Amino acid sequence: MKRRAGFFVFATVLLILPLIFKDSYFLTVTGTTALFNACLAISLNLFMGFSGQVSLCHAAFYGIGAYSNAVFTTTYHFNPWISTIAGLFITGSISFILARPILKLKGHYLAMATLGLGIIIHIFFVQADNITKGPDGISGIPNLMFGKINIKGDATWYYMASLLTIFYTWLSLNLLDSRTGRALKAIHDGETGAQVSGIDTDKLKADVFVLTAMMASLAGSLLAHKEGFISPESFNLQFSVELLTMIVIGGLGSIFGSLFGAVFLTSLPEFLSKFEDFEMLVYGLILIATMIFMPQGLYVGISRFFTGILKKLIKKDE
Amino acid sequence: MLQNIFQFLITGLTVGSTYALIALGFTLIFNVSHVVNFAQGEFVMLGAMAAIFFSGLKMPLFLAIILAIILTTFIGILFEKFAIERAKGASLTSLIIITIGASIFFRGLALVLWGKNTLSFQHFSGENPIRFLGATILPQHLWIISLTAIVVTVLAYFFSKTLFGKAILACSYNNKASKLIGINVNLMLVVSYGISAGIGALAGALIAPISYMSYDAGTMLGLKGFCAAILGGMGNSFGSVLGGLILGVVESMTSGIFSSAYKDAVSFIILLLLLFVRPQGLFGKGVSERV
Incomplete structure (x- = not known):
């Protein structure tokens, strides 16, 4: 219970925020997007930050989930929940088949292979227009229903996204605190060492890859119903790179760091939009500066900064 | 059919030459600093945009191109001085994020300077096609292939014969x-x-005269260069040139014979399959793992 104190505080804050900031556009619109990104960042971090692998195709799995719900509910009039399960099944199968050959690769080759996979899936979204309606995307995706309750509106979706984020955080924290989590950290510190201590590293890496891909897919399925419209642009390589940036800016291997990184990078453009044409320029500069001055990520960097100030204050008192 | 294949081969070699040049840039930076420079494609874009801009100022073509190269070289140096050097001791992932940040920054810079429009650039010596063995060859194709050959030769000489070049090579072996x-x-x-x-x-x-240029055109070119460098075996300059040529030819053949819609997908599928079979690239040496 004590170990999870941070988690309970976080979950409570997330659910209470809308009561404090009533009818805040920033919270319910940008905040919801940030939470969706946080879900993706947490799952990507589980794969990258803890087991030390690289993936540049996370956005593609997110896309498979979203497209599955969009296609099955609009073209075939399936129930949204069945479509979600179908999406999970498709993502699971693709990642399961490809996991072993791809994860045999290391370092830059692994980065290139996952990047290639992401691009191939994205090209499929754009080109297979008899299924995906091509670059124009799919519109008119029906609302999500819980029995008779219709899920719509910004505030409701904020709660949905919060619940998903809390679930993913809980899942990740528990997973990391288990035998599997410790095995993952062993792979991160040295694959050969992990093998020597009896961990089936190939199987474990593949399992985590499939699990995190399916986590991304589930978030994508929900996103399709939230937006009501999806297009290939949302699931391109740029977005995969942005997710990578989120977890590195937040701090690799820290669940709350990923949350922080996702919220920071999602809301940054909102603040930068007044720079208009200079927006990209400033965004790039902020990324570079963060990595130069806080190479372990903002979350660690800022908490060290504040503990530093605290220590100085305490010293002064003495 | 044979004529067509010859045509695809020429187009492929042309595009492949530019991939080879981009891959060479990747390999050089990777060897010396072990950083995968995600801003490499943006150097390509900046060079093209600057050349178009200078030639728009009624400058002679070759002066414009040389100025563009000098300007971009200068930007590359500033990037190293003010970003990479400052981040000494940062992990490789952080360095990669810095290059990603730089690529966004360069794109933003080009957007501010030259706007969102797609720009065209004049062919170096006219557009009268030369007919050869039934294929149509543009003078620009010959420019690209021959200049690439010259650059590769000069670089090979620089790295194997001059003291300065050897010193860079030494750094890439052991810092x-x-x-x-x-x-x-x-x-x-x-x-x-x-x-x-x-x-x-x-x-x-x-490449600008045949493929047009815009502020965001560098990303895909950079990726293709990265792809070529991996294909040839990361870190191997000779391999990256061959990787670029192979990638260009394969791409042009598949888009010519099958369909151009899946052109980009095909090159990545081939890359994935290759990596499954030969994880160290075509010309990379397999490394035994040290524990």
């Missing part, structure tokens, strides 16, 4: 040992980033 025998490693890093940016700019100026 610490090079420092110990009195090589100014920081200077070599700066020079490598400069050369790499310059080669990228040349590639951009060469």
